[in-house]
Amino acid sequence: MASSARKLPPMSVLEDAIRRVFGNLGFALRLTLTWTIVLAPLGYVVMRLAGDPAALDLKNLQPAVLAGAGVFALVALLAFLSITVNWHRRLLLGETPRRLAWWRLNGPVWRYLFNLIVVLVVAGLLASSAAAIATKLLPVLAEKIGKPAPAVAYAATAIVSILALTTWYRLAIKLPAVAIGRRDYGFGTAWRDTKRNTLRFLGLTFWYLFALAVCGVLSAAAFFGQKLLNQPTATAAALGVICFLAWLALLLTMTLSASLYSYYGETRDFPSPR
Secondary structure, eight states: OOOOTTOOOHHHHHHHHHHHHHHHHHHHHHHHHHHHHHOOOOOOOOHHHHHGGGGGGGGEEEEEHHHHHHHHHHHHHHHHHHHHHHHHHHHOOOOOOOOOGOOSSSHHHHHHHHHHHHHHHHHHHHHHHHIIIIIIIIIHHHHHTTTTHHHHHHHHHHHHHHHHHHHHHHHTTHHHHHTTTSSSSOHHHHHHTTTTOHHHHHHHHHHHHHHHHHHHHHHHHHHHHHHHHHHHHHHHHHHHHHHHHHHHHHHHHHHHHHHHHHTSSSSOOOOOOO
């Protein structure tokens, strides 16, 4: 069991996640393409059913279009879950799927979905509470205490928002454990392992958002660059760069919980040997 006294090194976690992403880009590309060959035909069928995008009325979609979009959304969700589980198994076990395992939809995927729902519900309830405080508590406090009301309400909102964020981090550490089939690492263990790290999780959030901001700046540069050049080749190149950066950002997001699990669930110090 991981030591409850371990202190999270925010920058090292992000560095580890980035290293894992770039160290497994070839695998990530292959994993993405295996589901793309399933999603692309479905997307094409939905587009054909929808007809001309310019004439599409989102408020009055045909039943066939709605059904097609629903099927596509369901398959996309299954693809996300399958890819995430295989990705975590690659990062933590060094596993390469064989044959149909590239389209894995077995027990670990469904357990991952169940645990993900639990994490989303708990964090979502806390986030909703923060929103409710900001919108509903403020008028009540204004009647009771007058001018200090906004400061009190915003402080309470900030506290609950931070609680929601850190709860997401702490509970989500279990998800990679589910992906690799480890049943002895539960939410309670993850919660105990990560206690007294609130400020460190906020630091991790800062560095994570900084990394996403870098991707955003580079994407914006590619977009405005192709606008200035106004050439089809430049437009295609910019689209490729933007898609690649968005893909990297998604991989980084998927990898953070694996790096956190390695640090707490496997008590690995950074840099990780994998």
